[in-house]
Amino acid sequence: MKSKAFVSRIALHLGLAAWLLLACLPILWMLLISLREYVDAFSSPLKWVAPITFENYRRLWVDQAFYLNFFNTAVVTVSVVTVSLTVGCLAGYAFSRYRGSLGFWLLLVALAFRALPHSTLLPSFFAMFDAMGIRNTTFALVLVLVAINQPFTIWMLRSFFMHIPAELDEAAQVDGCTRAQAFRRVIVPVMWPGIVTTGLFSFLLAYNDFLLSSALTNGEKMTMPAAIANAITAESEALLMQGVAGAVSITIPLILLVAVFQKQIVSGLTQGAVKG
Amino acid sequence: MKRKSFLQFSAPSMLLMLALLAFPMVMTLWLSVRNCTPQMALVTVQQTGPFGAASVTTQRAKVDASGRALQDCKFVGLSYYRNILGLNKTPADREAAKAASASDDTAAATGDGHNEFIGALRFTLLYTLVTTPFILAGGLAMALAMNHVTRRLKGLYVAASLLPFIITPVVGALAIKWLFRDDGLVPHLLQQVGIQVFWMAQAWSAQLLIILYGIWHVMPFAFIVFYAGLQGVPQDSLEAARLDGASRWQQLRYVTLPHLAPLLVFVTLIHLMDAYRVFEPVLVLTRGAFTTSVQYLTYSVLLEENNAFKASAAAVLTLIGIGVLLIPLLRRTWREQRGTH
Numbered sequence: 074m075k076s077k078a079f080v081s082r083i084a085l086h087l088g089l090a091a092w093l094l095l096a097c098l099p100i101l102w103m104l105l106i107s108l109r110e111y112v113d114a115f116s117s118p119l120k121w122v123a124p125i126t127f128e129n130y131r132r133l134w135v136d137q138a139f140y141l142n143f144f145n146t147a148v149v150t151v152s153v154v155t156v157s158l159t160v161g162c163l164a165g166y167a168f169s170r171y172r173g174s175l176g177f178w179l180l181l182v183a184l185a186f187r188a189l190p191h192s193t194l195l196p197s198f199f200a201m202f203d204a205m206g207i208r209n210t211t212f213a214l215v216l217v218l219v220a221i222n223q224p225f226t227i228w229m230l231r232s233f234f235m236h237i238p239a240e241l242d243e244a245a246q247v248d249g250c251t252r253a254q255a256f257r258r259v260i261v262p263v264m265w266p267g268i269v270t271t272g273l274f275s276f277l278l279a280y281n282d283f284l285l286s287s288a289l290t291n292g293e294k295m296t297m298p299a300a301i302a303n304a305i306t307a308e309s310e311a312l313l314m315q316g317v318a319g320a321v322s323i324t325i326p327l328i329l330l331v332a333v334f335q336k337q338i339v340s341g342l343t344q345g346a347v348k349g
Numbered sequence: 350m351k352r353k354s355f356l357q358f359s360a361p362s363m364l365l366m367l368a369l370l371a372f373p374m375v376m377t378l379w380l381s382v383r384n385c386t387p388q389m390a391l392v393t394v395q396q397t398g399p400f401g402a403a404s405v406t407t408q409r410a411k412v413d414a415s416g417r418a419l420q421d422c423k424f425v426g427l428s429y430y431r432n433i434l435g436l437n438k439t440p441a442d443r444e445a446a447k448a449a450s451a452s453d454d455t456a457a458a459t460g461d462g463h464n465e466f467i468g469a470l471r472f473t474l475l476y477t478l479v480t481t482p483f484i485l486a487g488g489l490a491m492a493l494a495m496n497h498v499t500r501r502l503k504g505l506y507v508a509a510s511l512l513p514f515i516i517t518p519v520v521g522a523l524a525i526k527w528l529f530r531d532d533g534l535v536p537h538l539l540q541q542v543g544i545q546v547f548w549m550a551q552a553w554s555a556q557l558l559i560i561l562y563g564i565w566h567v568m569p570f571a572f573i574v575f576y577a578g579l580q581g582v583p584q585d586s587l588e589a590a591r592l593d594g595a596s597r598w599q600q601l602r603y604v605t606l607p608h609l610a611p612l613l614v615f616v617t618l619i620h621l622m623d624a625y626r627v628f629e630p631v632l633v634l635t636r637g638a639f640t641t642s643v644q645y646l647t648y649s650v651l652l653e654e655n656n657a658f659k660a661s662a663a664a665v666l667t668l669i670g671i672g673v674l675l676i677p678l679l680r681r682t683w684r685e686q687r688g689t690h
Contacts, residue, residue: 085494088490088494089491089498092491092506093509095565096509096512096513096569098528098534099513099521099525099527100513100516100524102524102527102533103523103524103527103528115532115533116532117531117537118537119532119533119534160361160362161362163358163359163362164358164361164363166358167350167355167357167359168355170355171352171355172350173352173355175355176355177686177687179359179363180682180686181679181682181683181686183366185675186370186371188622188625188626188674188675188678189370190625190626190643190644190647190667190668190671191644192644192645192648192651192664193374193377193644193664193665194369194370194374194377195648195651195660196380196647196657196658196661196664197372197373197374197376197377197380197661199651199657200376201373201376216369217369219365220365220366220368220369220370221370223365223366224366227362252354277515281517281518283517283518283519283629284628284629288648298517298519301519301520301523302519304523305523305632305636316523317527320520323520324516324517327512327516328512330515331508331511331512331515332508335504335507335508338511339511339577342570342577343573343577343578
């Protein structure tokens with residue numbers, strides 16, 4: 074009986090170790106080949122050991138000016154997170170405190186919008202932005218990403234606001250605050266954990282977006298994921314290796330993010346209405 | 350909260366969604382029944398060269414005062430819908446198909462009666478049906494296994510599992526692609542045991558890769574949600590079941606699973622919506638050569654065929670699909686939220 078338990082325990086740990094390997098393998102392999110020349114990265118037969126070089130990164134960041142794309146991504150993500158949270162907090166608070174049926178129906182509509190396949194909006198975006206002359210601008214991309222972000226931001230922030238008792242608003246209002254003052258001085262300060270968690274997911278949505286970013290920006294305005302689109306079709310060796318280096322460059326900030334904010338990401342995922 | 354302050358607080362958010370989500374959806378409907386072509390004019394140009402002057406007549410697009418091309422727009426009804434559904438061909442397409450079949454057989458593959466939308470929908474559904482059970486079962490197995498792991502290792506497993514989930518989808522798909530390239534790691538390892546597959550050279554293996562990517566990317570989400578749910582399983586019910594002689598399997602079947610049922614439904618519904626939007630792996634792993642998805646169809650018609658009107662028709666069909674998919678989720682939310690309002 075005891076040996077049976079022992080065997081199942083071994084099987085369990087082997088299974089988990091296998092998952093650990095599978096989860097990380099594509100990322101580790103990408104990291105490994107990004108540090109090699111093309112002939113060593115993709116060779117037949119495969120090379121387990123090869124000289125390490127940072128040439129791919131140098132070509133990408135220096136020669137191809139990938140720092141511009143990095144800068145664009147930074148501007149887009151910071152703007153999207155800031156605007157999403159500001160606008161979303163106001164709306165999330167309103168939805169958590171309003172009891173009328175209008176709020177309920179708007180929440181359902183927002184939920185439906187969350188499921189929207191983003192490419193269906195592109196033909197109209199092209200026409201709208203062409204007419205306004207703001208196609209291929211960071212401004213247009215930020216607005217679009219904020220709007221796409223809103224449904225889930227509202228849902229998530231609303232669920233955090235629901236945990237804050239309405240008596241707190243009332244107490245503040247009794248003490249002479251207006252509704253807006255109560256929100257700004259009393260409610261938001263106790264909401265910070267919820268705001269940080271929601272902000273993380275807004276960040277991920279903006280940072281990871283490829284479809285809208287690649288369609289709405291080009292040239293110098295491209296974000297990092299849009300810029301490595303070349304690697305998808307790359308036939309030339311140099312372009313392919315730069316794509317690998319770019320893919321790793323995009324992933325490193327995400328690894329840092331998991332290291333720092335693991336707890337918040339997990340709590341956000343289990344909040345319910347999440348996953349952008 | 351009063352209705353007036355509700356409206357004031359939520360106005361910025363509502364206006365953004367109205368302008369950039371609701372309005373474009375309506376506009377798509379309008380675009381999909383129209384077609385615009387640039388107005389062309391015959392221009393005769395005098396060319397002077399070393400061998401004397403010649404006048405050449407060419408076609409040029411007309412522009413207005415600000416340099417924008419003038420367009421001829423007309424109402425074309427449902428013809429783009431018929432086109433996408435392979436019901437009939439526009440005269441221009443028929444000519445193109447004729448020219449193509451005369452000169453080149455490969456182009457004829459995109460020719461007559463080819464139902465692009467149903468083809469895309471078929472793979473989207475296949476992807477959904479195959480990935481969902483693996484994601485649910487895999488996520489559940491991992492969550493259950495976590496109960497037997499020390500606290501220290503738990504952190505490691507959770508962190509490692511989060512990586513495939515939060516990685517940029519286009520990067521994740523590329524990572525899988527580089528792993529499965531003909532001179533990559535996996536084909537090399539498979540060759541050691543005598544299996545040779547050119548993963549991206551045929552439909553079945555390319556589709557399998559997309560499905561593998563999907564499981565790799567979404568299973569961690571299921572795992573984390575289920576793991577959180579397991580912490581809330583009432584321990585005294587499990588204890589009582591144990592005392593009554595329930596086996597481990599019976600404890601799982603009659604105590605744990607019923608407790609997790611709402612989360613299973615939640616993960617399934619979220620995955621159904623996300624699977625319907627599958628895009629990046631299709632673009633990266635096959636470039637639409639062997640398989641398409643509904644999102645990919647709109648994207649490629651818009652950016653590769655450069656036809657915003659046909660793309661709008663594809664978009665409207667896609668939206669009808671998501672509308673059907675959303676019904677169970679909306680009903681569930683409606684029932685849940687009715688109590689809180």
